[in-house]
Amino acid sequence: MTEMNLEEYKGVFVFAxxxxxxxxxxxxxxxxxxxxxxxxxxxxxxxVLIGSDVKGLCDQLAEYGADRVIVVDDPELxxxxxxxxxxxxxxxxxEYKPEIMxxxxxxxxxxxxxxxxxxxxxxxxxxxxxxxxxxxxxxxxPGKEQKHNQLLMTRPAFGGNTIATIACPDxxxxxxxxxxxxxxxxxxxxxxxxxxxxxxxxxTPDNKYVEILDIVKEVTDVVDIMDAKILVSGGRxxxxxxNFKLLEDLADALGGTxxxxxAVVDNGWKPKELQVGQTGKTVRPNVxxxxxxxxxxxxxxxxxxxxxxxxxxxxxTAPIFDVAxxxxxxxxxxxxxxxxxQIKAQTKAK
Amino acid sequence: MKIVVCIKQVPDTKGGVKFNPDGxxxxxxxxxxxxxxxxxxxxxxxRIKDEYGAEVTVLTMGLPKAEDVLREAMAxxxxxxxxxxxxxxxxxDTWATSTTIAGALRNIDYDLIITGRQAIDGxxxxxxxxxxxxxxxxxxxxAQDIKIEGDSVIVNRQFEDRHHVLKxxxxxxVTALSELNVPRYMTPGGIFDAFDxxxxxxxxxxxKDVDDSDLGLAGxxxxxxxxxxxxxxxxxxxxxxxxxEAVSYIMDKLVEKHVI
Numbered sequence: 001m002t003e004m005n006l007e008e009y010k011g012v013f014v015f016a017x018x019x020x021x022x023x024x025x026x027x028x029x030x031x032x033x034x035x036x037x038x039x040x041x042x043x044x045x046x047x048v049l050i051g052s053d054v055k056g057l058c059d060q061l062a063e064y065g066a067d068r069v070i071v072v073d074d075p076e077l078x079x080x081x082x083x084x085x086x087x088x089x090x091x092x093x094x095e096y097k098p099e100i101m102x103x104x105x106x107x108x109x110x111x112x113x114x115x116x117x118x119x120x121x122x123x124x125x126x127x128x129x130x131x132x133x134x135x136x137x138x139x140x141x142p143g144k145e146q147k148h149n150q151l152l153m154t155r156p157a158f159g160g161n162t163i164a165t166i167a168c169p170d171x172x173x174x175x176x177x178x179x180x181x182x183x184x185x186x187x188x189x190x191x192x193x194x195x196x197x198x199x200x201x202x203x204t205p206d207n208k209y210v211e212i213l214d215i216v217k218e219v220t221d222v223v224d225i226m227d228a229k230i231l232v233s234g235g236r237x238x239x240x241x242x243n244f245k246l247l248e249d250l251a252d253a254l255g256g257t258x259x260x261x262x263a264v265v266d267n268g269w270k271p272k273e274l275q276v277g278q279t280g281k282t283v284r285p286n287v288x289x290x291x292x293x294x295x296x297x298x299x300x301x302x303x304x305x306x307x308x309x310x311x312x313x314x315x316x317t318a319p320i321f322d323v324a325x326x327x328x329x330x331x332x333x334x335x336x337x338x339x340x341x342q343i344k345a346q347t348k349a350k
Numbered sequence: 351m352k353i354v355v356c357i358k359q360v361p362d363t364k365g366g367v368k369f370n371p372d373g374x375x376x377x378x379x380x381x382x383x384x385x386x387x388x389x390x391x392x393x394x395x396x397r398i399k400d401e402y403g404a405e406v407t408v409l410t411m412g413l414p415k416a417e418d419v420l421r422e423a424m425a426x427x428x429x430x431x432x433x434x435x436x437x438x439x440x441x442x443d444t445w446a447t448s449t450t451i452a453g454a455l456r457n458i459d460y461d462l463i464i465t466g467r468q469a470i471d472g473x474x475x476x477x478x479x480x481x482x483x484x485x486x487x488x489x490x491x492x493a494q495d496i497k498i499e500g501d502s503v504i505v506n507r508q509f510e511d512r513h514h515v516l517k518x519x520x521x522x523x524v525t526a527l528s529e530l531n532v533p534r535y536m537t538p539g540g541i542f543d544a545f546d547x548x549x550x551x552x553x554x555x556x557x558k559d560v561d562d563s564d565l566g567l568a569g570x571x572x573x574x575x576x577x578x579x580x581x582x583x584x585x586x587x588x589x590x591x592x593x594x595e596a597v598s599y600i601m602d603k604l605v606e607k608h609v610i
Contacts, residue, residue: 115482208487213504327587343601
């Protein structure tokens with residue numbers, strides 16, 4: 001690789017994804033992590049806001065931790081399209097030279113990130129779940145320079161069976177896409193203001209601009225399971241779509257939400273939006289009930305960060321018991337309805 | 351019309367993952383398959399060939415044994431196979447891999463390049479969009495549906511809460527989701543034909559407009575600091591109880607943790 005002058009690159013930048021002029025939750029999560037990383041590096045947090053008519057969103061980004069917001073506002077950026085967005089973000093990177101650039105691992109970020117990393121010639125680590133500042137190599141190797149204050153990016157690979165920690169020691173920015181639902185937002189600082197910088201690199205449509213013929217929004221009234229504090233999750237062991245009623249009643253009594261494993265989606269019992277796991281969503285609620293879920297690694301990869309995991313399964317060898325804080329070997333059909341009643345009685349008494 | 355499909359031979363993580371005694375992944379003991387998203391991309395190309403007529407070339411980068419995955423693709427109906435293999439290409443991250451594949455693609459004519467969205471071993475979804483960037487052509491990722499209209503492709507592009515119907519002028523690159531279709535099987539005739547056909551093998555010297563310093567492990571901006579087996583949270587309590595006992599056990603925990 002050609003040598004870059006790494007010293008020129010400063011600050012922790014976040015791609016502040018917005019859709020329909022509404023900031024996506026992932027942007028706030030990234031700002032939370034960026035605040036922590038910038039604190040360790042003694043640097044500032046910059047949000048890069050790209051869209052059309054989006055200047056009004058800057059204060060919100062400030063409240064969640066942005067010291068500065070770089071706004072690229074242009075009618076070409078109204079809807080997400082790879083090329084104008086890649087042009088906007090890579091121009092910002094070339095102009096403002098961030099040390100770290102974080103992008104959400106969303107359907108937008110996983111398209112934008114690789115395109116930008118190829119353009120600015122830096123590495124990109126996908127779907128990170130842990131970001132830390134540390135040394136590379138982690139342990140000093142005689143005769144080899146150990147670099148300090150590097151971004152160490154940890155991600156699952158091989159379907160969640162292994163984890164790898166990646167560094168990007170010789171190129172800048174150090175760039176990562178980050179899984180949604182993993183990083184913590186900060187408590188918003190009401191009334192906080194950020195320095196706002198407007199920047200427009202100019203947009204000239206060429207062969208790389210695609211045309212949007214239609215936008216079809218999938219209307220769904222399903223609660224986002226990634227926002228739920230309590231999840232009542234069912235697996236194949238629930239037995240049928242109808243039997244999910246037991247879990248829905250429990251969720252109602254607790255003020256929680258129903259989610260499920262992949263087998264349930266494959267059987268057509270519940271929609272894909274409710275699926276937890278490697279090919280579904282990563283969740284970290286306060287309480288996760290795993291009911292009739294065997295707990296394959298592809299499932300546990302998406303829920304093991306939950307604060308409390310309660311598992312009910314009739315098979316005492318089910319791997320879910322290896323990650324559960326409280327595991328009950330028993331019949332869900334008998335336990336769940338009684339539990340629902342007890343909780344209802346308890347909350348009524350209060 | 352000329353279509354190139356980029357495919358990858360991957361360990362089959364679905365069929366059970368095997369570990370060595372030291373806890374590292376035993377790749378030798380795991381079966382290899384054509385990456386599912388790539389197979390869907392190949393099927394999409396073959397359907398375009400069936401409907402409009404097209405020459406379909408499959409290209410892979412890997413060890414010499416990755417020839418198997420090209421033969422499989424040709425047995426399904428691909429016309430040509432190209433294997434990019436060279437010692438100096440080993441250890442490449444997505445940046446160096448996409449640089450390599452772009453260098454190979456510069457040797458051939460194409461209207462449409464199809465890659466899978468992501469491979470099941472790395473799950474990065476980066477190589478397709480990065481190839482398109484190196485080649486200076488448009489990319490449409492996460493394709494649920496691909497149609498041809500004159501000199502353009504029309505693609506349903508999936509997002510979390512919507513899809514866009516996008517039109518791009520060819521040449522362009524599309525990354526395919528495994529949900530796109532159900533890939534066809536190899537045919538007996540196809541298998542015989544596939545083993546009669548020559549596979550083009552390219553090495554470093556066949557890559558066009560690529561610097562040595564951008565290839566392989568040395569040309570990879572990202573470096574592995576540490577790789578390990580997933581550290582799993584230890585098991586908590588496990589109790590076998592009848593329904594009433596189980597309910598009071600759970601109630602105690604919920605109250606103790608201030609959930610209710």
